[in-house]
Amino acid sequence: MESLLQTRACFVFFSLVLTLYLFIFFLLLHLRRKKVLCNCEICYAYLSSSWSKDFNNLCDWYTHLLQKSPSQTIRIHVLDNTITANPENVQHILKSRFENYPKGKPFSMIVGDLLGKGIFNVDGELWHFQRKVASSELASFSIRTYAFEIVTNEIKSRLLPFLSSIAVKDSSNVVDLQEVFRRFSFDNICKFSFGLDPCYLESSLPISVFANSFDLASKLSAERAMVALPLVWKIKRLLNVGTEKKLKQAIKTLNILAMEVIMRKRKLGFSTQKDLLSRFMTCINDDNHLRDIVISFILAGRDTMASALTTFFLLVAHHPQVMLKIRDESEKFIPPNQDLASYNQIREMHYLHAAVYESMRLYPPVQFDSKFALNDDVLADGMFVKKGTRVTYHPYAMGRMEKIWGQNCMEFRPERWLNCGTFCPQCPYKYPVFQAGSRVCLGKELALVEMKMVALSVLRKFDFELVSPGAAPQFDPGLTAMLRGGLQVGFKNR
Ligand code: HEM
Numbered sequence: 001m002e003s004l005l006q007t008r009a010c011f012v013f014f015s016l017v018l019t020l021y022l023f024i025f026f027l028l029l030h031l032r033r034k035k036v037l038c039n040c041e042i043c044y045a046y047l048s049s050s051w052s053k054d055f056n057n058l059c060d061w062y063t064h065l066l067q068k069s070p071s072q073t074i075r076i077h078v079l080d081n082t083i084t085a086n087p088e089n090v091q092h093i094l095k096s097r098f099e100n101y102p103k104g105k106p107f108s109m110i111v112g113d114l115l116g117k118g119i120f121n122v123d124g125e126l127w128h129f130q131r132k133v134a135s136s137e138l139a140s141f142s143i144r145t146y147a148f149e150i151v152t153n154e155i156k157s158r159l160l161p162f163l164s165s166i167a168v169k170d171s172s173n174v175v176d177l178q179e180v181f182r183r184f185s186f187d188n189i190c191k192f193s194f195g196l197d198p199c200y201l202e203s204s205l206p207i208s209v210f211a212n213s214f215d216l217a218s219k220l221s222a223e224r225a226m227v228a229l230p231l232v233w234k235i236k237r238l239l240n241v242g243t244e245k246k247l248k249q250a251i252k253t254l255n256i257l258a259m260e261v262i263m264r265k266r267k268l269g270f271s272t273q274k275d276l277l278s279r280f281m282t283c284i285n286d287d288n289h290l291r292d293i294v295i296s297f298i299l300a301g302r303d304t305m306a307s308a309l310t311t312f313f314l315l316v317a318h319h320p321q322v323m324l325k326i327r328d329e330s331e332k333f334i335p336p337n338q339d340l341a342s343y344n345q346i347r348e349m350h351y352l353h354a355a356v357y358e359s360m361r362l363y364p365p366v367q368f369d370s371k372f373a374l375n376d377d378v379l380a381d382g383m384f385v386k387k388g389t390r391v392t393y394h395p396y397a398m399g400r401m402e403k404i405w406g407q408n409c410m411e412f413r414p415e416r417w418l419n420c421g422t423f424c425p426q427c428p429y430k431y432p433v434f435q436a437g438s439r440v441c442l443g444k445e446l447a448l449v450e451m452k453m454v455a456l457s458v459l460r461k462f463d464f465e466l467v468s469p470g471a472a473p474q475f476d477p478g479l480t481a482m483l484r485g486g487l488q489v490g491f492k493n494r
Helices: 002-033 041-048 058-068 087-096 104-115 124-139 141-167 177-194 209-224 231-239 242-268 276-281 287-301 303-318 320-333 343-348 350-362 444-461
Strands: 073-076 081-084 174-176 369-372 390-393 462-466 488-493
Touching: 041 073, 058 073, 058 081, 081 087, 087 390, 104 209, 104 242, 104 287, 104 369, 124 141, 124 276, 141 174, 141 177, 141 444, 141 488, 174 177, 177 209, 177 276, 177 287, 177 303, 177 444, 209 242, 209 287, 231 242, 242 276, 242 287, 276 287, 287 303, 303 320, 303 350, 303 444, 303 462, 320 350, 320 444, 343 444, 350 444, 444 462
Parallel strands: 081 390
Antiparallel strands: 073 081, 174 488, 369 390, 462 488
């Protein structure tokens, strides 16, 4: 009996050792195939984070590598990622060979739990359908007027009163402008997307469960994309532990709130409402699909706007001559007794338009964007791309390339966009801040109008200065470029 037990114990022991051995063997094979064990200089710097000794941000290190590369393209083997700042490659990926560069399964898995089948996260037929509905809605005159009304109201009733209340304080007239713009853009995009006002930019700076769950879910989803070995987050998700557990909880809260919004719309009746969700509800019945659409639009229009506005004010604070020119231009078009500019007046202001474009050249809210190759391909610069691997174009690096913008590429100079005072657009593949080609941002025009309205109304009413003017911008890792620690700004009435 005893010897039988011993034989069984030996059998179990050897089976376990064999399983462990096979597991390690296949893991190493997988890592080698994925090149996760690559020891080249760049991969070593990535894995050991030694790049951070010389650079504040990962995007600055990538920019440095791309500037040094003769073809403006590099490869990070451990991530199976080809990164390019070459406009011809960008055109190749986003237009000429668009069908070969979908978002792909790896991306849809990373953000799939948060975005579901929303427009950002799908390819093929599902994408075509949403793109068609959304573009016809967003292009309509009525929705633009509706968006303009919403933003005008939010500026008049919340943003300006909030900043005025800060500006009257004598000693502590400081505010985190990034936080203000995040609240401002959350109110706007919620009103625009589903016709409800979360009142997030109230003077008491209330807590919003919806906004907090949204922040947490997008942060944790973005973190998935940063690990060299996706198996790690997949195992954590399977076991429902750590950050994956938190992500699941945040998404659950979001789902409940989004469903409440949809149900309320159904009860109230949506056919006469102007918001985007009501418009989608006339042609889509599936509540899960509507939920995905709502979440995608919040993601699209919230942090991108907040990021664009924050870095615009960061740059203008360092370049007072730009602020003076914007004010001078506005005086030509807006009478002194008029508070906020009209849609047509804003369209006349070419210098303001150029300043907004120029700030996003240096600080694009979406710093990089990835696709996955469906089949083997060769980029315009001759770089081979293997089927199933990731290809990233990098608007942040592109804004800093001498080959694209000339020797003064690091300077903030709105004039580079003007010819005899008239704004001249550049090739969108040199400036893919809103992406370009078939999947170009659908909210581009709305975003530009909103930025100009905010810029004008704040610059005309207040003087401001940075609390730490010497600090180099540091970004938090995430889907959109947000400044670590926000942007502390002192405000005074003019
Ligand atoms: C400064 C602000 C904005 C910037 C820089 C920006 C940038 C971008 C970029 C880079 C993409 C491509 C993302 C990808 O495919 O991975 C995109 C897509 C998109 N954007 Fe924007 N965006 C901004 C504001 C907005 C706003 C306010 C809205 C909505 C009202 C919006 C709606 C969309 C939609 C629906 C898409 C998906 C297009 C598609 O996949 O066919 N965006 N945007």
